[in-house]
Amino acid sequence: MVSVNKNQHIPQWCGSCWAFSATSSISDRLRLMTKGAWPEYDLSVQNIINCGGAGSCYGGHPSGAFSYMQDEGVPTEGCMRYQAINMDCNDMNRCRDCTMGQGCHAIQNYTKYYVEEFGSVSGEENMMKEIFARGPITCGIADPQSFKDYKGGIYKDETGASMISHAIEVAGWGEENGAKYWIGRNSWGNYWGENGWFRIARGINNLQIESSCQWAVPKVPEQRKSAEFRSHELSLISENDQRRRMEVLFCRQFVIVVNDGLLLLRDQRSLFGTMFRRNDDAVFKHGILCPKAFQCYPLDDPI
Secondary structure (H helix, E strand, O other): OOOOOOOOOOOOEEOOOOHHHHHHHHHHHHHHHOOOOOOOOOOOOHHHHOOOOEEEEEEOOHHHHHHHHHHHEEEEEOOOOOOOOOOOHHHHHHEEEOOOOOOOEOOOOOOEEEEEEEEEEEEEOOOOOHHHHHOOOEEOOOOHHHHOOOOEEEOOOOOOOOOOOOOEOOOOEEEEOEEEEEEEEEEEEOOEEEEEEEEOOOOOOHHHOOOOEEEEEEEEHHHHOOOOHHHOOOOOOOOHOOOOOOOOEEEOOOEEEEEOOOEEEEOOOOOOEEEEOOOOOOEEOOEEEEEOOOEEEEEOOOO
């Protein structure tokens, strides 16, 4: 359940990997969140190059693309097709249509897709948590000639290449004959690698793949999220927070996991997750924060 593979170098060379990795990860997260429900989400890379202020055909960074998605939103490819060139930012280069014999004109009323939040993640375990919870992420990597020449199998650089110069999507992980690997998607066409994808050694920061990754959460109405996605939605906590002891309360048929003022409310039957923060409709009970809508009990109290 992933979006289509693309090639950033068609119709001509363009160093837009940063925008491709960002849009493919968000397109894939949207599909996961809605269980592939119509419509499909094929976000416009060219719109981001033109107006995102995050980079160009000479490079950029996925976090800049995510910031643009959060502030301005991004339309689909049907609004602005990829042309692999740097263009001015104007209404015509945000979304356009063309009429036979009359040229092209800007479209003013079109659908845009947003992200609620974005951030960074690094390290094997944290990357796996983020991917499991909310879907694919983007990562910066070095790309030596051996990676450019990759045809298949589990790639492992032996030269120590460490200068990050390329951005890709990491969509999952696996293990084969005891060898751990990441599953990544590139933007160099289907004829590269394993039909546009690749596997790379996991847990050793090969090509720096575990050192600089980014994630973003698409904005999707709660009712459109699939039950499967809700069951994987997790409260991801920072390394410092992990050192704090999490307290658990039973609220009748619910379990509330509390961590430094954040609560994850989960129905034990459906594993539906809802987040509460200190400034929401909540009160302190038994020394910790508790939503007002529920009668909470300490773990060792009878219900």
